[in-house]
Amino acid sequence: MGANLPYVVSRSTWISNAAVWLGVMAAVVAVAVPWLPYFGSPAFMHWAVEVMCYLLLAQMWNLLAGYGGLMSVGMQAFVGIGGYSVFIFAQHLGVNPFLSIPIAGVMAALAAALTSPLVFRMRGGYFAIGTWVLAEVFRIAFSNISALGGGSGQSLTVMTHLDRGTREVLTYLIAATTLIVASVGINLLLRSRFGLGLTALRDSEAAAESQGVDVRLLKLQVYTLSSLGAGLVGAIYYTSVLRISPFAAFDLNWVVAATFIVVIGGIGAVEGPIVGTAIFFALRWLLADYGTWYWLVMGAVAVIVIMFAPTGVWGYVQARWNIQLLPLQRRLVWKGQTKAPALAAAPAAMR
Amino acid sequence: MLEAADTIIQGLLLGGLYALFAIGLSITYGVMRLVNIAHGDFLVLAAYLALWPVTNLGVNPFVAMLPVVGLMFCLGYALQQIVLNRTMGRNFLAPMLATFGMSIILRNGLQQIYHSDSRSFDIGALGADSIHLSGAIAIGKFPLIVFVVAVILTLATSLLFSRTKVGVALRATSDDAETAGLMGIRANRTYAIALGLSFALLAVGGIFAGIRTTFTPESGPASLLYAFEAVVIGGMGSLWGTFAGAVILGVAQGVGAKLGAGFGILTGHLVFLAVLAFKPTGLFERTR
Numbered sequence: 001m002g003a004n005l006p007y008v009v010s011r012s013t014w015i016s017n018a019a020v021w022l023g024v025m026a027a028v029v030a031v032a033v034p035w036l037p038y039f040g041s042p043a044f045m046h047w048a049v050e051v052m053c054y055l056l057l058a059q060m061w062n063l064l065a066g067y068g069g070l071m072s073v074g075m076q077a078f079v080g081i082g083g084y085s086v087f088i089f090a091q092h093l094g095v096n097p098f099l100s101i102p103i104a105g106v107m108a109a110l111a112a113a114l115t116s117p118l119v120f121r122m123r124g125g126y127f128a129i130g131t132w133v134l135a136e137v138f139r140i141a142f143s144n145i146s147a148l149g150g151g152s153g154q155s156l157t158v159m160t161h162l163d164r165g166t167r168e169v170l171t172y173l174i175a176a177t178t179l180i181v182a183s184v185g186i187n188l189l190l191r192s193r194f195g196l197g198l199t200a201l202r203d204s205e206a207a208a209e210s211q212g213v214d215v216r217l218l219k220l221q222v223y224t225l226s227s228l229g230a231g232l233v234g235a236i237y238y239t240s241v242l243r244i245s246p247f248a249a250f251d252l253n254w255v256v257a258a259t260f261i262v263v264i265g266g267i268g269a270v271e272g273p274i275v276g277t278a279i280f281f282a283l284r285w286l287l288a289d290y291g292t293w294y295w296l297v298m299g300a301v302a303v304i305v306i307m308f309a310p311t312g313v314w315g316y317v318q319a320r321w322n323i324q325l326l327p328l329q330r331r332l333v334w335k336g337q338t339k340a341p342a343l344a345a346a347p348a349a350m351r
Numbered sequence: 352m353l354e355a356a357d358t359i360i361q362g363l364l365l366g367g368l369y370a371l372f373a374i375g376l377s378i379t380y381g382v383m384r385l386v387n388i389a390h391g392d393f394l395v396l397a398a399y400l401a402l403w404p405v406t407n408l409g410v411n412p413f414v415a416m417l418p419v420v421g422l423m424f425c426l427g428y429a430l431q432q433i434v435l436n437r438t439m440g441r442n443f444l445a446p447m448l449a450t451f452g453m454s455i456i457l458r459n460g461l462q463q464i465y466h467s468d469s470r471s472f473d474i475g476a477l478g479a480d481s482i483h484l485s486g487a488i489a490i491g492k493f494p495l496i497v498f499v500v501a502v503i504l505t506l507a508t509s510l511l512f513s514r515t516k517v518g519v520a521l522r523a524t525s526d527d528a529e530t531a532g533l534m535g536i537r538a539n540r541t542y543a544i545a546l547g548l549s550f551a552l553l554a555v556g557g558i559f560a561g562i563r564t565t566f567t568p569e570s571g572p573a574s575l576l577y578a579f580e581a582v583v584i585g586g587m588g589s590l591w592g593t594f595a596g597a598v599i600l601g602v603a604q605g606v607g608a609k610l611g612a613g614f615g616i617l618t619g620h621l622v623f624l625a626v627l628a629f630k631p632t633g634l635f636e637r638t639r
Contacts, residue, residue: 071444073388073451118624121631122583124443125386129579130627133620136576140617252572256455263448292459299455306449307437 007332011191019325023183030176034169042165045172046240051281052179053237054257058265058273059186060229061258066268067190068222069202071124073255074131077138078108078227080249082234084142087244090158092147097158098170101235108231111138113224120219132252139250153245156238175236182229187270190328198222199328202268256295260302266314270326275314353487358609359602360490366581366601367498368563370594371556372574373581374508375549377593380582382525382545383439385446389454390553391575395568396457397423397554398561399465405472412472412562420554427550431543439542454571461568469565478562497559501594504552509590511548521545553578573616580623586633595635 033048034040057075065071085104090097115134122130143151159167189195197218200208209215238244257280265276280298287294309316318324372394379385387393401419404410430453438445480492512518523531524541532538560566560574577600585596600619607618626634 065444069442069444071447118627121627125380125384125447126579126583128447129386129388129576130583132572133576133580133623137617137620137624140613140620144613256451259448259451260455263452267444292462296456296459296463299452299459303434303449303452303456306445306452307434310438310445 007334009330010333011327011330013324013327013331015323016325016327023326027176027180030180031173033176034172042168045168049172049175049236049240051277052175053233053240054261054280055273055277056179056182056229057233057254057258058261058277059182060226060233061255062262062267062270062273063186063229064222064226065259066262066272067195067198067202068219068226069205070219070223071128072131072226073128073252073259074119074133074135075226075230075258076250076252076254077131077135078112078230079234079237079254080135080138080142080246081111082108082231083238083244083249084148084234085231086235086239087148087154087156091154091156097156097162097239098174101174101232101239104235105228105232108234109224109228111231112227113220116220116223120216120223135250135252139246142250143246149245151246153243153248156242156244159239159242171236171240175240178232178236182232187326190270194218194221195328253295260298262312263302264298264305264312266312266316266318267310269312269314269318270328271318271324272312272314276312279313357488358605360488361494362602362605363598364491364494364498364601365605366598367494367501368556368559369577369581369597369601370501370505371497371552371559372578373585373593373597374505374590375552375556376575376578377582377585377590378508378521378545378552379549381588382521383542384443385435385439385450385542385546386443386579387546387549388447388450388575389457389571390450390549390578391571391573392454392457392461393423393426393550393571394553394557394560394574395461395566395571397550397557398470398566399461400554401472401558401561402470412474412558416555416558419558420551423550423554424547426547428543428547431546432539435546436539436542458568458571465568467567467569469567470561471565472558472562474562493562497563500555500559501597504555505590505594508548508552512590517544577619580619583633584623584626586636589635589637592633592635592637596633599634 034045038044057079061072061075064075082104085107086097086100089095089100089103095103119127119130119134142148148154190198197208197213200211200213201215201218205215234249238249261276261280262273263276264279265274266272279301283297283301284294287297305312311319372391376387376390379387397419400422401412401415404415404418405412434449434453435446438449474493478493481489482492482495483489510518512522520531520536520541521544523534523536524538528538531541556574557566560570577597581597581600582593583596584599585592585594599622603622604615604619607621608615610618
């Protein structure tokens with residue numbers, strides 16, 4: 001019967017096909033970086049690990065808020081737990097440091113799942129601040145564990161057994177692989193049933209529930225998944241910098257950065273965190289000599305974006321030129337017609 | 352025994368200060384479902400605003416409070432009208448994200464001007480004076496003043512809500528902004544009054560906090576968390592519930608601090624989490 005219809009349902013456009021190939025090329029280049037001249041330098045790889053950590057965290061925040069409708073101000077809890085887990089497993093339990101990274105992600109996910117019954121008793125704005133209280137509890141708890149260096153933290157001294165070059169290349173490759181897997185994974189996930197349910201949940205919890213979406217389970221899944229990602233970010237970042245302290249690992253600035261990156265780049269769009277991370281690091285580079293001015297400018301830009309372009313820079317570009325690099329919506333394409341039909345699938349809420 | 356009574360009394364008095372932090376947050380959430388992430392940072396801003404006349408003109412902090420409270424009301428009113436009203440209505444995310452942005456702007460702006468030095472207000476002998484009750488228990492005069500002011504302001508706010516025209520508008524908009532609009536109550540203006548009121552109250556709390564201890568540009572987040580915990584412990588829709596929540600938080604922190612140095616704040620957080628676990632609607636919830 002489908003063959004007789006005058007249209008087909010399609011998700012891709014030629015721009016999105018090109019974007020996928022561009023993405024594949026970017027991934028190949030990213031993995032090859034350690035063997036490239038200049039870019040293979042320790043300084044560049046160190047910087048790149050940091051960029052990738054922020055991008056990954058922003059993607060996790062976007063998954064939670066932009067798709068799940070759950071705003072968290074406490075994601076630093078799981079960055080911290082991920083970071084500390086590497087130190088616990090590698091430094092104190094003798095596990096291979098690089099093997100400790102995935103374990104750390106699982107530990108963060110576990111912590112999120114175990115504490116979720118508490119924070120899920122709150123909704124909306126209360127949930128946001130409630131997660132922050134939870135992060136503070138974890139920070140104070142870790143500051144009081146003297147085996148982990150207490151308030152002053154400790155260094156990852158087991159890493160000295162490894163040759164410096166090998167260590168840097170391995171850390172970089174783990175970061176790049178994690179980012180690629182997470183990016184592809186999020187895209188596939190959002191295109192699946194899970195993603196549809198998530199978008200429905202964000203737009204209206206009651207309506208989603210009435211359509212048979214298991215809201216409680218879905219919230220738990222997306223919260224645990226994003227915490228797994230945040231834990232991996234903490235694990236990778238602190239493996240790269242080799243030193244951890246409770247104030248740095250559970251710092252509010254982690255979630256501030258993730259939030260502003262997503263808000264400025266474009267909330268609820270897969271492309272948003274990428275655009276936002278580029279703007280974030282460009283601003284940091286431009287304002288490097290002015291200390292706290294950089295955060296001040298980020299905050300101001302975020303407020304202006306929320307007021308005048310609530311879908312962010314990417315949302316603006318998308319609406320202006322109708323471009324989607326990684327489309328999640330389906331369109332009807334009329335057979336034998338080259339011109340695009342009228343908008344078939346209206347963009348989701350938030351716009 | 353006496354020592355325990357003393358700990359509880361000191362905690363109660365600290366709770367009075369937290370009530371001043373929390374009532375404003377309770378109002379904005381009650382009227383427009385706004386959780387103002389910058390609440391604590393505006394509290395610190397109020398303290399810095401009072402710092403200028405106090406250090407440069409030698410004004411008494413209690414006197415400096417009056418113009419600062421007025422100024423903060425205007426600031427709240429203006430911020431709601433100019434920034435937040437543009438973001439209201441779509442969902443809870445946008446206005447909340449806007450306050451998150453403001454919080455970061457304020458904290459880093461104050462950092463830029465005042466650096467990280469901690470400041471405080473000096474009120475002379477009054478700061479150290481105390482009334483001796485039987486034996487080991489002494490009540491500081493200043494903490495007592497704070498507590499009494501907190502009671503008076505909670506009472507005044509609750510009368511404002513129940514007895515005045517503005518209060519009726521605030522309650523009507525909270526219940527149903529659209530229907531209230533049909534009756535000629537402009538939601539935007541009502542929201543602006545609510546945020547102005549919230550800012551005026553937190554200004555009192557901010558300056559009292561600056562007299563009681565010290566403040567830095569980084570003091571905001573802690574104040575926000577205490578205010579939030581008091582509101583949640585107290586329960587929705589009741590100003591006296593928020594007051595009671597603040598007192599419970601104050602006592603919890605006081606008792607925790609006695610158990611071990613540095614455990615005061617943690618105990619407060621744990622009591623908050625316990626209330627969430629066993630009575631998530633708060634202890635004194637009143638459905639409106």
